[in-house]
Amino acid sequence: xxxxxxxxxxxLADSVRRFLDKQYGFEDxxxxxxxxxxxxxxxxxxxxxxxxxxxxxxxxGGFGGGAVDLMSVMEAFxxxxxxxxxxxxxxxxxxVGRAGSEAQKKAILPxxxxxRLRLAFAASPRGNVLGAPGAGTLVVQDGADLYLVDAANVRxxxxxxxxxxxxxxxxxxxxxxxxxxKNGKNHxxxxxxxxxxxxxxxxxxxxxxxxxxxxxxxxxRKQFGVPIGTFQALQHRIVDMYISxxxxxxxxxxxxxxxxxxxxxxxRARAVSAAKIRIGxxxxxxxxxxxQLHGGMGMSExxxxxxxxxxxxxxxxxxxxxxxxxxxxxxx
Amino acid sequence: xxxxxxxxxxxxxxxxxxxxxxxxxxxxxxxxxxxxxxLLRWHRILAKQGWVAPAWPxxxxxxxxxxxxxxxxxxxxxxxxxxxxxxxxxTMCAPVLLRFGTEAQxxxxxxxxxxxxxFWCQGYSEPGSGSDLASLKTKALRQGNEYVVNGQKIWTxxxxxxxxxxxxxxxxxxxxxxxxxxxxxxxxxQTPGITVRPLILMDGAHEVNEVFFDDVKVPAENLVxxxxxxxxxxxxxxxxxxxxxxxIGESKRQLAKLKxxxxxxxxxxxxxxxxxxxxEIELIALEITNLRFLDRMRRTGQPPGADVSMLKIKGTEIQxxxxxxxxxxTDPLSGDEKSLALQKxxxxxxxxxxxxxxxxxxxxIIAKMTLxx
Numbered sequence: 132x133x134x135x136x137x138x139x140x141x142x143l144a145d146s147v148r149r150f151l152d153k154q155y156g157f158e159d160x161x162x163x164x165x166x167x168x169x170x171x172x173x174x175x176x177x178x179x180x181x182x183x184x185x186x187x188x189x190x191x192g193g194f195g196g197g198a199v200d201l202m203s204v205m206e207a208f209x210x211x212x213x214x215x216x217x218x219x220x221x222x223x224x225x226x227v228g229r230a231g232s233e234a235q236k237k238a239i240l241p242x243x244x245x246x247r248l249r250l251a252f253a254a255s256p257r258g259n260v261l262g263a264p265g266a267g268t269l270v271v272q273d274g275a276d277l278y279l280v281d282a283a284n285v286r287x288x289x290x291x292x293x294x295x296x297x298x299x300x301x302x303x304x305x306x307x308x309x310x311x312x313k314n315g316k317n318h319x320x321x322x323x324x325x326x327x328x329x330x331x332x333x334x335x336x337x338x339x340x341x342x343x344x345x346x347x348x349x350x351x352r353k354q355f356g357v358p359i360g361t362f363q364a365l366q367h368r369i370v371d372m373y374i375s376x377x378x379x380x381x382x383x384x385x386x387x388x389x390x391x392x393x394x395x396x397x398x399r400a401r402a403v404s405a406a407k408i409r410i411g412x413x414x415x416x417x418x419x420x421x422x423q424l425h426g427g428m429g430m431s432e433x434x435x436x437x438x439x440x441x442x443x444x445x446x447x448x449x450x451x452x453x454x455x456x457x458x459x460x461x462x463x
Numbered sequence: 464x465x466x467x468x469x470x471x472x473x474x475x476x477x478x479x480x481x482x483x484x485x486x487x488x489x490x491x492x493x494x495x496x497x498x499x500x501x502l503l504r505w506h507r508i509l510a511k512q513g514w515v516a517p518a519w520p521x522x523x524x525x526x527x528x529x530x531x532x533x534x535x536x537x538x539x540x541x542x543x544x545x546x547x548x549x550x551x552x553x554t555m556c557a558p559v560l561l562r563f564g565t566e567a568q569x570x571x572x573x574x575x576x577x578x579x580x581x582f583w584c585q586g587y588s589e590p591g592s593g594s595d596l597a598s599l600k601t602k603a604l605r606q607g608n609e610y611v612v613n614g615q616k617i618w619t620x621x622x623x624x625x626x627x628x629x630x631x632x633x634x635x636x637x638x639x640x641x642x643x644x645x646x647x648x649x650x651x652x653q654t655p656g657i658t659v660r661p662l663i664l665m666d667g668a669h670e671v672n673e674v675f676f677d678d679v680k681v682p683a684e685n686l687v688x689x690x691x692x693x694x695x696x697x698x699x700x701x702x703x704x705x706x707x708x709x710x711i712g713e714s715k716r717q718l719a720k721l722k723x724x725x726x727x728x729x730x731x732x733x734x735x736x737x738x739x740x741x742x743e744i745e746l747i748a749l750e751i752t753n754l755r756f757l758d759r760m761r762r763t764g765q766p767p768g769a770d771v772s773m774l775k776i777k778g779t780e781i782q783x784x785x786x787x788x789x790x791x792x793t794d795p796l797s798g799d800e801k802s803l804a805l806q807k808x809x810x811x812x813x814x815x816x817x818x819x820x821x822x823x824x825x826x827x828i829i830a831k832m833t834l835x836x
Contacts, residue, residue, distance in 0.1 A: 132472070132531065133465045134758045140464075199464045346834055366830035367823065373834070374773055381751035382744070388466050405744045412741070457737045460744075461729075 134384065136203055144203035146180060151211040157435045160212060168289075168297030169215050169265050177217065178246025186221055186325075188228060191240035197391035198325055202332045202383060209336020212438050214296055216249055216262030218333070222326040223250035223270040229321065230277060230312035239268060239279070252322075256303050263299035264289040271305055277315045278308035294441040320396060324403040327450040328386040331410040334446045335383050338376045338413060341421035341439045345369060348425055365424060372420050375413040382406035401463045404456040410446070411453035418443035466751065468535070476535045482512070483543040492544040493720075495808055496668050499582065499624040505546045506579040516553050516577055520561065523569070524577045530761050534707070534753075541712025549621065552576040552583035556629050558703050559647065559696055563688040572627075572649070586616040586630035586650070586674060587697075594824050596631070597642050597694065601676060603632035605683065605690070610634070610648060612656075612679040618818070622659050622672040625652050631693050638691075647693035649685040656680070664814070666807040701820075708771050709753045709778035714746055717785045724805075725792045735791070742784045749777045769832040772825035779815035779822060786812040 136144065155173065163170045177183055185200055187193025194200075201221075208217065220243060227239045227250075242248035251266035256273055263269065269285055271278045284307045287299035312318060346369055349360030359365055386406035389399045418440045422429035429436055447453070468476065491497075491505055509515040510524075517533045519525035528536065540548070548554075557576050560569050575581040592599040601614025612632060622628065628650050635644035650657070656679035661669045688696050721739070722729070729736045756770045790809035793802035816822045830836040 132468055132754060132758055134755045135762070136464065202464075346836075349836065360836045363827070363830075366834075366836050367826040369834065369836075370826040370829045373829070374777065377752055377773065378745070378748040378777070381748045381755060384464065384466060384755070385747065385751055388464060405747055408741065409744050409748055454737075457740050460740050461733075461736055 140200055140203055143181070143185075143200075144207060147182070147204050147207045148210075150176060150180065151207055151213065155211050155213060157438075160214065163214060164291075164295045167265070168291060168295075173215055174249070175246050177215065178244070182217060183220065183246050184244030186228075187224055187240050187244050191228070191236055192244040193240065198328050198387035199391050201329055202387045205329045205332035206336035206339070206383075209333035209338075209442070210340045212294075212337065212340070212435065212442055216251065216265055216297065218326060218329060219251040219260075219262030219266070220249050221329070222322050223252040223266075223268075225322045225325055226252065226270045226277060226311065226315070226318055227279070230315050230318040231279075235279060235309065235311065242267075253301055253303075256301075256305055258301065259298055260301050261292070261296055261298045263287055263301055264297045269301070269303070270311065271303060271308060272315075272319065273305045275314045275316045275319075276305075277311040277319070278305040279311050280305065280308035284308070292445060294438070294445045296445075317396065320400070323450060324399055325390050327403050327407050328383070328390045330446055330449055331379070331386055331406050332383045334410045334414050334443060335376065335380045337439050337442050337446070338372075338379060338417045341417050341436060341443070342369070342372050342376050344436050344439075345372065345421045345424050348428075352426075368420055368424065372417050375416050379410050379413040382409045397463050401460060404451075404460040404463070407451060407456045408453045408460065411448070411456070414443040414447040466754070468531075472531060472535060475532055476539060479536055479539045480543075483539060483545075486512070487543050487545045491546055494546070495666075495804065495811060496670065497546045499621075502546050502549055502624070503579045503582070506548065509548070510578055515548065515579075516557065518554070519557060519573075519577075523557075523561070523573050530757055534757050537707040538712035538715075541707065541710060541714075542716050543712075544716050549582070551585045551620075551625075551629070552581065552627075554703070555585060555700060556583050556627075556649075559629070559687060559700060562699060563647075563692075563696055567684070568649075568687065581626045582621070582624050584619050584622045584625035584628050584652075586619060586628045588618045589615060590617050594821055596697075597645070599631055599633060599645065601630065601632045602636070603634050603646060603648055603681070605634065608683045610681045610683060610686070612648070612650065612676040612681055614676050616674040616676075617671075618662070619659075619672045619674045620670060620818075622652070622674050623661065623669065628652055628674065629687075631697060634690050634693075642694040643691055645693035645697075646690050647687040647696040648681055649687060650676075650679065650681050654679050654681065664811065666810040668807075668811065703766070709749050709774035710782060711746070711750045711753055711778070714778070714781050714785060717782070717789075718743060718746060721785055721789050721792075724789060728792060735788070739788055742781060742788065745777065745784070746781050749774070749781060752777070769829050772820075772828045775819065776816075776822045776825050782815050783812050 181194055182204060184193035185196040189195045224243050227235060248267045249265050251260050251262040251269050253260045253269050253271045256271055267282050269280045271280045280303050285301050285303040287301050289299045292298050349365060350358055352359050383406060386403045389402035421436050422440050425436055428434055431437060486508055491501055506515060516524055517526040517528050517536055521527050557573060560572055587596060589599050603610040603612045630648045630650055631645050632648050633644050634646040638644045656677040658675040660673045662671045662673060663669055753774055756767055760767055786809040789805045793805050
């Protein structure tokens with residue numbers, strides 16, 4: 132039993148945090164959102180830090196890392212509310228790495244690791260796809276089959292999600308694509324569990340930000356001549372927010388460990404669904420309370436907490452909401 | 464990161480589990496309430512094995528186990544479903560004596576606590592002093608070599624079984640800072656002037672009492688630490704290492720029993736099933752949270768501090784949630800013994816969020832100690 136990050140994991144997390152602190156502040160993020168919705172410059176830095184290649188096999192230029200290796204990175208992304216499409220890229224790369232032919236892996240994975248290519252995953256040939264506008268290649272699911280489709284062959288209507296992520300409504304024909312795998316159900320389930328565990332880690336980071344910034348507000352905002360944090364009614368509510376965050380973090384440890392453990396799909400799915408249920412509930416609790424305790428300011432576009440609210444609202448439902456995962460948890 | 468126990472820890476767990484399966488009498492399992500004889504019988508079985516007070520120093524009978532081993536032991540103990548180890552002697556009075564007691568006090572009391580020869584209870588709460596414990600009024604006036612105690616304690620768990628009570632008493636009412644006039648006193652329950660009156664709770668059980676002190680003469684040698692330092696002693700106990708505050712093992716057992724009990728309802732009623740799933744997931748999360756705290760404690764050597772408050776809040780909420788769902792598996796109008804037992808267990812467990820520092824007090828502690836509010 133050991134809940135510490137390894138030295139390597141800690142170093143990576145520290146350097147990612149340092150980078151985000153310096154170059155991905157709230158104002159920087161605003162500019163990125165006002166522009167194309169992601170930053171090619173930031174992407175290049177992420178690649179140099181090894182993030183785009185982290186879970187890719189060393190045979191294809193990556194580092195062969197797992198979900199636990201990415202946990203602290205995703206937590207840092209959550210704290211900074213990063214909008215770069217790292218997760219869509221890594222999920223699609225996972226499918227290529229697990230299901231693809233040698234030629235397909237060689238064509239795609241080194242380019243991803245080096246930061247030259249972004250990917251996205253489409254759950255059907257027509258629908259809403261996160262990260263599609265910046266992707267060069269899409270992994271497209273059609274029934275149980277998977278295809279690689281060049282972005283040039285995909286009709287896209289770009290838009291921004293509620294939490295300002297770049298996405299697109301896509302329409303493509305898989306007949307124009309390169310078949311990745313026939314009946315890739317197991318690969319799909321594994322990759323989506325991987326993604327779900329990581330988005331849970333991202334949620335914990337966003338929750339940490341929401342809790343910390345709310346605590347700071349309780350200590351500085353004065354009403355009736357005293358900081359509002361002196362009121363017990365508010366103290367108890369922020370304590371419950373922190374408890375939610377801690378319980379959520381515990382479930383992320385479990386989910387990421389089980390994704391890496393290879394103890395069988397049922398074990399993995401059960402842990403990931405349990406985590407997604409807890410994180411879904413906690414995301415809603417923490418985000419709603421953080422806005423409420425900020426009063427009118429919490430509603431304001433100007434404050435980062437309202438952006439954390441939006442991110443947490445989306446994450447709670449992304450990759451299946453609590454109801455979906457309750458159904459799955461009960462069936463396992 | 465590795466969430467699994469090491470092979471050595473797993474071997475230790477199996478050893479404990481195996482011993483419990485052979486030595487915990489089945490008639491002692493899964494009762495809501497236990498007689499004094501039943502409690503002491505289990506206490507003595509564990510004492511004979513040398514496992515009744517793992518956290519004590521080795522020279523007084525401790526096992527020398529590390530924090531993880533102690534946690535595993537307590538979890539297995541809870542999971543096995545035996546009688547609780549009554550904490551007042553083993554994990555409350557004894558640590559206080561070990562830290563603040565004189566050599567004579569240690570020699571006199573610790574071996575008897577270990578062997579289950581003295582049954583202890585705790586005299587803290589008073590009718591006017593619950594969460595605001597420092598306002599307590601029970602007086603102890605020094606007269607020569609004695610203290611004369613007058614006043615009343617309430618909610619005294621198992622006082623009707625007890626041979627001894629440790630009390631917080633007011634030895635000086637004149638001081639401006641009220642914490643400074645409090646002392647920690649050990650009182651023989653056989654002393655003339657002590658009256659124990661049962662308080663029956665809503666499940667019909669006699670578990671707690673009122674204890675009245677009417678000119679009770681206590682030898683001055685029964686004072687622990689210095690006069691006026693009782694609050695320091697009480698606070699030390701709050702920070703004392705407690706591995707089992709979350710009651711993970713017990714709740715795991717209750718969850719398994721609840722699943723068995725409600726198997727039909729689970730398949731026919733998705734609303735019930737989902738509530739049960741959410742509770743199970745809270746328990747999974749709490750177990751990992753508990754292990755995270757434990758791992759941190761093992762590495763830093765720091766006592767858990769306000770972390771314990773979080774385990775208490777979540778642990779008791781889960782305990783209550785489990786008994787609530789079990790209650791819902793019965794007919795509300797049923798009169799059979801088995802159903803009524805489940806319903807009464809629901810009633811009884813409402814106490815958990817109130818006792819040992821209400822969950823509101825625990826939130827105050829986290830707000831102050833961890834969040835700096």
